[in-house]
Amino acid sequence: MTTAEATTTAQNLHQLAWVFDLNKCIGCQTCSVACKVLWTRDDGEKHQWWCSVNTMPGLGTPKAWEGMGGGVDMATGKPRPGHQPTREEFGGGFDYNYYEVFYGGTAGKAHLEPQAPRENRWAMNWDEDQGAGEWPNSYYFYLPRMCNHCSNPVCMQACPTGALSKRGDGLVLRDEEVCMGDRFCMEACPYKKISFNYDRHVGQQCIGCFPRIEAGVAPACVRQCPGRAVFIGYLDDKSSKVNQLINEWKVALPLHAEAGTGPNVYYVPPLSPYRLNPDMSIDYETPRIPAEYLESLFGREVHGALATLKGEMDRVREGGKSELLSTLIAYHWQELLGPFTVDPATLTPNGNGNSQ
């Protein structure tokens, strides 16, 4: 299948989309852990984080992933070469000295430490809260990432065995029985959100919690978010919050859209305080997070999105109402879940459950 054919096919699909509000993400990793305990506890999955939250600016997971290539050359439509992230670049999956600390009679002397060489240690969110800038103008924000279930999935096109496919709801899934572990998908993915299971010799990535989706339950990363920062819904459903945030208000933007794969995870970009001048007066012209940095992540549309958010905030401060801010505040929790409102605690073995 050529890139153009894949794009045409994808455009005809029903498409699930996620929106992460970066102004509400507190970097608590509840989404990451909710995913981890559901899906990556088997052999060869210890180091895998299908959902991960990293401090930005930062090197991320896998380390320095933004410089690893992949995706599509927008000018030629041809796939761009990419680097396959290595086990070391993902890092993590450490063993710890639990026995020594808990049972070794070393109270006050030993502390938990990864059992790996100190040099070149890395793991998901290893550079937590380092960010960038100098006091008093240092800054950072959190960026949750997962498979983008792209409309133009280059992973699928790069796979010689046909292990990857795009479902009618837009999820990109892998048949592990068909996967040979060739890892061309990992090279081709510009987001580097495919992991490799070295025990089972297969690639693995976010499955969009499809068994939950099929039972009407929102994915774990969405439902478990304590900050009410994640929305899910169908992009082509005009009434969905994701469609409104992305297409009507235009405040939710894809990450690195220039990679050409049509990602379906969107982000409400982070507002930031203004910079302080050397005399500690406020520079009302300059946000602390450099505009060019946000543009490098979310494209030029980020300026319009931030202006819309500021405008709506100003209106509310002046006593007005804002449907956009009400949506983002998520007074009505169920609105985050789109059509997937079934409470997983009420599911029965035959898949029935009640909305809550």
Add this chain to the structure above:
Amino acid sequence: MKVAQLATEPAELTNPGSPAWAEVPAIEVSLKPVALAAQPVEYIRETWAGRPYGQTSRATVSAATARDRLYVRVEWEDDEEPNREFQDAAAVVFDGTGGDVATLGSAAHPVALWYWEHGRQAPLHLISRGPGVVSKDSTGAPTAAAVLADKRWAVVFSGPAGGVGQRRIGVALWNGSNDERGGLAAVTPEWLPLESERGV
């Protein structure tokens, strides 16, 4: 190539270093890279253009039957440092439908592979419909044992003999140090017809 018919115990033949193999005639075969143009997806053709692969040009192959099983021993030089991501691998390729060994079969004419990869728990029986276009077949699973010594791999595959005289085989090798996998392999460009030989 001649296939020795032996009365040797299978346990001896499955060991690539067994003296039993010294008694079996071996041939030198030439290998060539599977053509880039034959690679099945644009991503591979684009990203491997100009990058050498399949450079293992020679291998030593010998074959024997014992107790209705076919044993194929493949030996080749590998003097590169191992790659932590991709591993060395080898396959015996079997013709079943008039397929082309040089492309590892095609959609219309698939070939079968006994596939061994260093570090994998078990060898695989694969159906190949082109370079890297493989599917796993749980029937007829082969066994394989490998030894790396003096910078040379020796792998012994075994599986059901299945009418040796009518079969023809090829050999494919993947150099893990060069990130070779899928259809990025060196392969014998022509089939090697098996010729049953009574005794050694």
